[in-house]
Amino acid sequence: MQHSNTSSASGQNQTMRNYYRFQSRIYDLTRWTFLFGRKHIVKQFPMQAEEEVHILEIGCGTGFNLRNMASRYPKAHFTAFDVSPDMIRLTQKNTRAFSERIKLIEAPYDPENAADIAPADLVLFSYSLTMINPQWSALIELAVKNLKPGAYIAVVDFHDAAFPWFKKHMGNNHVRMDGHLLPFLEKWSLPVVKSVKKAYFGIWEYMLFIGKKPTS
Ligand SMILES: C[S@@+](CC[C@H](N)C(=O)[O-])C[C@H]1O[C@@H](n2cnc3c(N)ncnc32)[C@H](O)[C@@H]1O
Incomplete structure (x- = not known):
């Protein structure tokens, strides 16, 4: 199956920059129809609203989660990575109201x-x-090292699909x-939240996971 047209990290980074050059323009208009669970995972975070926490988001896209998290956690500060200059430009615009608390890094997470x-x-990794x-x-x-x-490590993402044609379609859009993901996440952290949900009556499944890093 095709997951990406590249087999190295540098190739993946370039594939993302190319893919989001156009997709960034239609991202917020279209993604609410299939990137399910993004608000729900933030509601499940184990921290209290008033805590002065540092939250890292990997692949922040257009800033959908940053805006939501910055509202819910008014004393938190954030660091966010995205490899696509087109996406991070939109994050900057969409999170302007919170810019003093958000550090954006236009670079691959490595x-x-x-x-x-x-x-x-x-x-947080949300559909990245x-x-x-x-x-x-x-x-x-x-x-986990960071x-x-x-x-905690929190992940909301696609899980699996019943139909090979759908997996192929997603592979053509660089999604594996x-x-x-779940078995590997459980290897590295102790699950606090773990659920797999059906989308569109089971065409695909998405998952929500929050795991706690062991203290020793
Ligand atoms: C499907 S979007 C998700 C955006 C956002 N987290 C959301 O939930 O709407 C995936 C994002 O991950 C970014 N990305 C992909 N690979 C990356 C990498 N290696 N380092 C940092 N960002 C990456 C892409 O540029 C894109 O903006």
């Missing part, structure tokens, strides 16, 4: 670019990991849908 990140209380092929597992491990002990 060990070099993440070297100076302050330890986080929570890292299934597009990060082949390096998705290395980036989960990196995210967390304080006892902090093989149920591969």
Whole structure:
């Protein structure tokens, strides 16, 4: 199956920049019809609203989650990565009201670019990991390293699909849908929230996961 037209991290980064050059223009108009669970995962975060936490988002897109999280957590500050200049430009515009609390990094999330990140209380991957092929597992491990002990990794993303034609269609849009994320996330963190839900009567499934980094 085709997941991406590349097989290296640098190739994946370029594929994303190219893909979102056009998709960024229609992203907010179209994605609410299929990127389910994004508001729900934020509602499940284990922190209290008044906590002064540091939240990291990997692949922030147009800033949909940052805006939501910044409203729900008025004392939190945020660091967000995105590899696509077109997407991050939209994040900047869409999160202007919260700009003092949000640091945007236009770069791929990788060990070099993440070297100076302050330890986080929570890292969010929202519909980014299934597009990060082949390096998705290395980036989960990196995210766990960027967390304080006892902090959280939150993921909302596609899980799996019953129909090969649908998987192929998603593969053509650089999304890998093989149920591969959950087992790996459970290897690296202790599940606090874990659910798999059906979309459009079962054409595909999406998942919500929040795991706690072990303290030792
Ligand atoms: C489907 S969008 C999700 C955007 C946003 N999180 C949301 O839920 O609407 C995936 C985003 O991940 C970004 N992305 C993909 N690979 C990345 C990488 N290696 N490092 C940082 N961002 C990446 C893409 O540029 C894109 O903006």
